[in-house]
Amino acid sequence: MSVTDEDVLKIARLAELDVDEETLPVLTEQMSRILEFVAQISAVPASESAKPFVPGPDAVRFRPDEVKPWPLAFGPSEFAPAFKAGFFVVPKLGQFEEPEA
Amino acid sequence: MTVAGGGWETVIGLETHVQLRTASKMFCGCSAAFGAPPNTNVCPVCLGLPGALPVPNEQALKLAVRAALALGCTLHPKSVFARKNYFYPDLPKGYQISQFEQPLATQGALSYVSPERGLTTATIVRLHVEEDAGKSLHDRFPKETAIDLNRCGVPLIEIVTGPDFRSPPEARRYLQTLKQVLEYAGISDCDMEKGSLRVDANVSVRRAGATALGTKTEVKNINSFAYVEKALTVERDRQIALLEGGGVVEQQTLLYDSKTNGVRPQRSKEQSHDYRYFPDPDLPPLALTEEFIAQQQAQLPELPATKRERFMTQYALSVNDADVLTGDRAVADYYEAVVHAGADAKLAANWVINEVLADAKTHDEQLRVPPGALAQLIGLVRGGTLSQQAAKRVFAEVAERGGEPRNVAEALGVVQVGDSGVVAGWVTEVLGAHPQEVVRYKQGETKLMPFFVGQVMKVSRGKADPKLAQRILEEKLAA
Numbered sequence: 219m220s221v222t223d224e225d226v227l228k229i230a231r232l233a234e235l236d237v238d239e240e241t242l243p244v245l246t247e248q249m250s251r252i253l254e255f256v257a258q259i260s261a262v263p264a265s266e267s268a269k270p271f272v273p274g275p276d277a278v279r280f281r282p283d284e285v286k287p288w289p290l291a292f293g294p295s296e297f298a299p300a301f302k303a304g305f306f307v308v309p310k311l312g313q314f315e316e317p318e319a
Numbered sequence: 320m321t322v323a324g325g326g327w328e329t330v331i332g333l334e335t336h337v338q339l340r341t342a343s344k345m346f347c348g349c350s351a352a353f354g355a356p357p358n359t360n361v362c363p364v365c366l367g368l369p370g371a372l373p374v375p376n377e378q379a380l381k382l383a384v385r386a387a388l389a390l391g392c393t394l395h396p397k398s399v400f401a402r403k404n405y406f407y408p409d410l411p412k413g414y415q416i417s418q419f420e421q422p423l424a425t426q427g428a429l430s431y432v433s434p435e436r437g438l439t440t441a442t443i444v445r446l447h448v449e450e451d452a453g454k455s456l457h458d459r460f461p462k463e464t465a466i467d468l469n470r471c472g473v474p475l476i477e478i479v480t481g482p483d484f485r486s487p488p489e490a491r492r493y494l495q496t497l498k499q500v501l502e503y504a505g506i507s508d509c510d511m512e513k514g515s516l517r518v519d520a521n522v523s524v525r526r527a528g529a530t531a532l533g534t535k536t537e538v539k540n541i542n543s544f545a546y547v548e549k550a551l552t553v554e555r556d557r558q559i560a561l562l563e564g565g566g567v568v569e570q571q572t573l574l575y576d577s578k579t580n581g582v583r584p585q586r587s588k589e590q591s592h593d594y595r596y597f598p599d600p601d602l603p604p605l606a607l608t609e610e611f612i613a614q615q616q617a618q619l620p621e622l623p624a625t626k627r628e629r630f631m632t633q634y635a636l637s638v639n640d641a642d643v644l645t646g647d648r649a650v651a652d653y654y655e656a657v658v659h660a661g662a663d664a665k666l667a668a669n670w671v672i673n674e675v676l677a678d679a680k681t682h683d684e685q686l687r688v689p690p691g692a693l694a695q696l697i698g699l700v701r702g703g704t705l706s707q708q709a710a711k712r713v714f715a716e717v718a719e720r721g722g723e724p725r726n727v728a729e730a731l732g733v734v735q736v737g738d739s740g741v742v743a744g745w746v747t748e749v750l751g752a753h754p755q756e757v758v759r760y761k762q763g764e765t766k767l768m769p770f771f772v773g774q775v776m777k778v779s780r781g782k783a784d785p786k787l788a789q790r791i792l793e794e795k796l797a798a
Contacts, residue, residue: 232593232595234406275603276603276604276606277397277603277604277605277606278375278400278602278603278604278605278606279374279375280374280375280376280377280380281348281374281375281376281377282377282378283341283342283343283376283377283378283379284342284343284348285342285343285348285349285350286343286348287347287348287349287350287360287362288347288348288362288363288364288371289362290361290362290363290366294358294361294366294468300463302460302463302465303357303459303465304356304357304358304359304467305357305358305456305459305465305466305467306358306408306465306466306467306468307460307463307464307465307466308408308463308464308466309462309463309464310457310462310463310464311408311455311457311464
């Protein structure tokens with residue numbers, strides 16, 4: 219399996235990353251190598267004797283439904299880039315902006 | 320087939336997000352309560368701070384499994400939490416923990432009474448567990464969007480139907496039935512105003528008889544049952560007008576605006592709807608044992624459809640009466656308590672449907688007259704001690720001030736008088752006061768009898784036994 223320049227550009231767009239013309243072929247080549255390596259691993263027959271290694275427990279553990287918040291070292295107002303009247307604030311999102319008069 | 324105007328058929332599928340009734344959030348110990356001051360129920364986990372790890376809430380999983388069982392779904396012994404990635408200010412982690420390829424449950428069904436097609440079944444394609452995002456408030460500040468992350472991480476289930484609904488009223492009826500089931504089973508309070516139940520709808524239209532689906536749009540921001548019908552109607556009509564004008568429907572996400580009763584395109588959270596799902600590496604698979612599932616099954620109460628059937632057979636009620644009485648679990652339990660307290664089942668149904676529910680409607684849905692008191696009141700009417708009219712006064716008094724119906728009736732002086740001598744006195748008074756009607760009655764206008772009985776009831780201030788009054792009237796008018 220190999221990756222095309224278009225695949226890389228799409229992934230970059232989804233990740234909101236800018237990829238310039240020089241970097242594009244490098245990334246394409248690297249990603250293709252990663253997938254080829256994964257394909258080699260997949261070729262190993264999975265059986266009882268070669269179980270995939272999964273770190274940690276086999277199944278998720280639960281916690282009881284109790285209100286026991288884990289405290290913050292600092293309140294949100296201290297680490298928020300912008301904070302007003304108890305709210306985090308961000309620039310107004312496009313679709314809700316009033317049209318210019 | 321239900322066809323919209325001009326030979327078009329509407330096709331609707333619904334995605335319903337339901338907040339689970341838990342004290343704490345899905346993956347952390349923060350309170351899940353609604354209405355706290357903004358950004359006070361937050362911690363490193365739900366804020367997505369580095370190094371914080373999620374631990375699932377057991378009660379949330381129990382409720383989700385109960386919901387799946389109540390909707391007849393196939394529960395999967397192993398399901399997987401996945402990350403749904405998108406950028407938005409109310410999602411501080413940059414991803415939502417959800418389920419994708421391996422959801423908790425699939426292939427369920429919910430029967431509901433369609434206004435057009437009668438008893439119909441909606442298919443539940445999947446039911447999965449996820450966490451909620453925060454809330455963006457766009458009208459709080461003029462130039463900024465305010466973000467409240469209290470809702471971040473609140474446990475949800477998403478219930479996805481097939482494209483099964485053929486009209487907006489049908490979609491609304493399904494939602495009402497779903498709400499009923501979820502409330503019965505104690506899974507959610509389903510309060511749309513608090514956002515505990517939120518609906519997104521996929522809408523398309525096609526020519527009547529066509530088998531292929533038309534291009535669908537997704538309508539979001541529908542936050543009341545009344546708006547479900549309005550929003551879907553607006554979008555259906557928009558698509559039909561577009562197609563009839565030679566245009567094409569563009570696949571897009573639309574926001575419903577209840578102020579203008581219109582839809583407008585939403586700026587996409589993610590350009591291509593490519594959420595890049597992958598299994599959450601912080602959470603091992605969710606494994607359900609048969610024992611866990613059986614325990615949740617045992618916790619399910621009798622559900623509305625089963626209860627409706629039972630009421631029809633056990634109490635000989637009509638489908639409509641049984642439907643009204645089982646619409647709300649508290650009302651159904653109340654009705655049964657009245658019957659168990661000795662009231663006739665049919666009379667009790669009439670009283671609950673008419674007087675009790677009317678009173679509840681104006682008193683914050685409170686069932687104010689205790690079941691035992693209502694049973695006694697019904698018994699007093701049946702035994703001839705109270706007229707129906709007097710019983711309504713007693714009911715109102717007991718609802719307002721409490722007390723035993725018999726004592727209240729005596730205090731109000733409305734206990735029916737069965738002494739024929741006393742009733743005959745009232746009859747004589749009435750006949751004397753209406754000589755012209757007496758003449759007309761004697762000339763054959765017998766339909767005046769209810770008038771005379773009514774007058775006797777008026778003169779006696781509701782105390783005369785109407786059957787006895789009628790018998791004496793008939794005797795005197797025949798003389």
